[in-house]
Amino acid sequence: MSLTKEPKLITGNSNMPLSSAIARRMSLHRGVSQGLVEARVERFNDGEIFVEVYDNVRGEDMFIIQSTSNPANDNLMELLIMADALRRSSAQRITAVIPYFGYARQDRRSKARTPISAKLVANMLVGTGIERVLTMDLHAAQIQGFFDIPVDNLYASPIFALDIKHQFKDNLDDIMVVSPDVGGVARARELAKRINAPLSIVDKRREKAGEVAEMTVIGDVTGKKCFIVDDMVDTAGTLCKAAEVLMENGASEVHAYITHGVLSGPACERITNSVMKSLVITDTIAATEAVKKTPNIRVVPTAPMFAQAILNIWNGTSVSSLFDTDMLEPIYEGMF
The missing domain is CATH 3.40.50.2020 (Rossmann fold)
Known part of the structure; x- marks a missing residue:
């Protein structure tokens, strides 16, 4: 004591x-x-x-x-x-x-x-x-x-796993966890293990910071509900591009579970107009008014x-x- x-x-x-x-x-x-x-x-x-x-x-x-x-x-x-x-x-x-x-x-x-x-x-x-x-x-x-x-x-990831099991309890067999880059594979694998889902990777190549030149999906995402997992989202350019590439490769839906919603600059507008059905973030960063008004952003408590x-x-x-x-x-x- x-x-x-x-x-x-x-x-x-x-x-x-x-x-x-x-x-x-x-x-x-x-x-x-x-x-x-x-x-x-x-x-x-x-x-x-x-x-x-x-x-x-x-x-x-x-x-x-x-x-x-x-x-x-x-x-x-x-x-x-x-x-x-x-x-x-x-x-x-x-x-x-x-x-x-x-x-x-x-x-x-x-x-x-x-x-x-x-x-x-x-x-x-x-x-x-x-x-x-x-x-x-x-x-x-x-x-x-x-x-x-x-x-x-x-x-x-344990919080996200609980949320996924609740929100998608009838579709757990259709889920594919996606790492947005090779460096985030360990984080994505941890969530995939918790919900017993397969893992895919989006390989990206940058010309310079904040810009992505090319993206390739490693793994078959056809007909899958894809869940992009990362530690932070800033301007959301890479995230929205990854969602588009997944849809082009046959994904049925794309969601994102990201811990820290930095969400600066045009992020909220990009997310609103993106093909992502939802972005789930935590409250480690206080939500701005723009974040609160974005319909496809949801916040889970820490x-x-x-x-x-x-x-x-x-x-x-x-x-x-x-x-x-x-x-x-x-x-x-x-x-x-």
């Missing part, structure tokens, strides 16, 4: 609905009211971020909930400054709950004289006194090795999983147990 009195949650401005939902789920799990620590996270006129924590956090087990999504730099600085405020207020342990880890795409030197920004962000987080990171579907799993502190990387993971960290029990369907189903009971 934890030596501290209780876990305490504090949130920045990046995703207040998710933070509130996590607090509600923790209240339900514990049978004790779990609120958010009173604090203000504001900006001076010149854009500088200021944090003041109103509650006493001395000796407490603190969890900062903050996605580093758009505006990525502002949200990252909020997280760093909140961590510094808690450390200087004598919090016993600080865990950063980062549902969407920004800068994860910059995990290696893709060409000469380029940075490894994900490593830089990891150094900054550790330098502020954060002792553990809890996140979901890192763009590259090796980013965990950039940290010299424990990193718990949750996966959305709060139950994050709430249980936070409680497991606080209690010193296994976080990886949440990858098991038998463990996850009761947590999501009645939500699908």
Whole structure:
């Protein structure tokens, strides 16, 4: 049992609905009211971020909930400054709950004289006194090795599997899971195993970032309901093109299950006009008004999983147990 009195949650401005939902789920799990620590996270006129924590956090087990999504730099600085405020207020342990880890795409030197920004962000987080990171579907799993502190990387595939089994329970034999590139095969295979479906791959060749020159489908998708699986969707150009190629190769329907809905620029318009019947994303990034108004985008909740993971960290029990369907189903009971 934890030596501290209780876990305490504090949130920045990046995703207040998710933070509130996590607090509600923790209240339900514990049978004790779990609120958010009173604090203000504001900006001076010149854009500088200021944090003041109103509650006493001395000796407490603190969890900062903050996605580093758009505006990525502002949200990252909020997280760093909140961590510094808690450390200087004598919090016993600080865990950063980062549902969407920004800068994860910059995990290696893709060409000469380029940075490894994900490593830089990891150094900054550790330098502020954060002792553990809890996140979901890192763009590259090796980013965990950039940290010299424990990193718990949750996966959305168990949640997606539950949703698919509910939404398509009468058509599970017709499903084909599709990886949108060779690099995402492991992620797609994980979901395919959970729903006992075959796997296909869309091989893409890029001329430059954001543009796809050619796509080839590896595998027979004729007559299949194809489910594209990926960790993030940004401008949705590649995703919509992959959906078109699958339909041209005989797929009966195309759906997409993608963890992080970055959805910047023309993404929502492209998805609305695409051949995809649905795009399912999680709430790791707060949905914009444009996302909410897009008819073929649906959001599934991550709060139950994050709430249980936070409680497991606080209690010193296994976080990886949440990858098991038998463990996850009761947590999501009645939500699908």
